């Protein structure tokens with residue numbers, strides 16, 4: 001009796017699909033590792049970065065699974081850009097409320113101005129980052145961090161007032177810290 005060793009086309013197809021699956025899961029694993037390591041470094045760089053926030057934000061960002069470190073930095077700056085644009089719109093919306101506490105209103109007006117200024121700063125940071133001018137990009141992102149801190153601090157001056165932007169300010173602050181940590185890796189060549 002002769003056993004046939006020739007692969008049937010179907011078997012070949014299965015083999016092919018299996019290898020494809022394997023290679024795509026390797027790619028995914030590599031991307032996960034990059035995000036994991038980037039966030040670990042981030043937490044060491046700045047204790048304000050929450051590890052889970054970092055990994056969740058980066059993992060759910062479009063195209064992050066295919067990005068290298070430089071790409072992750074760009075993705076992070078884009079996330080800041082989305083946050084800042086969205087929050088500016090949200091503050092405008094809040095200010096339309098006629099029953100707003102006068103103290104909160106003044107603070108929100110300050111925040112509106114701060115966020116409005118942050119939008120061109122992030123835009124500038126994108127340009128600098130693309131042309132590898134990390135020192136300049138760093139300066140722009142730092143100004144965004146200062147802006148959200150100033151916005152948040154405004155609400156702390158009166159007891160019993162809770163900032164309606166607490167989570168947003170915090171998110172933007174953390175994303176900025178993550179992007180600074182990534183840029184720091186390029187500047188020090190520790191990647």
Ligand SMILES: *[C@@H]1O[C@H](CO)[C@@H](O)[C@H](O)[C@H]1NC(C)=O
Nearest residue numbers: 057079082083086087168171
């Ligand atoms: C800000 O970005 C983070 C991370 O992508 C996201 O989880 C959050 O929903 C964003 N917030 C706003 C207000 O866009």
Ligand SMILES: *[C@@H]1O[C@H](CO)[C@@H](O)[C@H](O)[C@H]1NC(C)=O
Nearest residue numbers: 048049050053170171173174
């Ligand atoms: C931001 O929020 C996280 C979790 O909600 C918290 O651990 C962290 O201390 C906050 N950071 C700042 C700067 O408020």
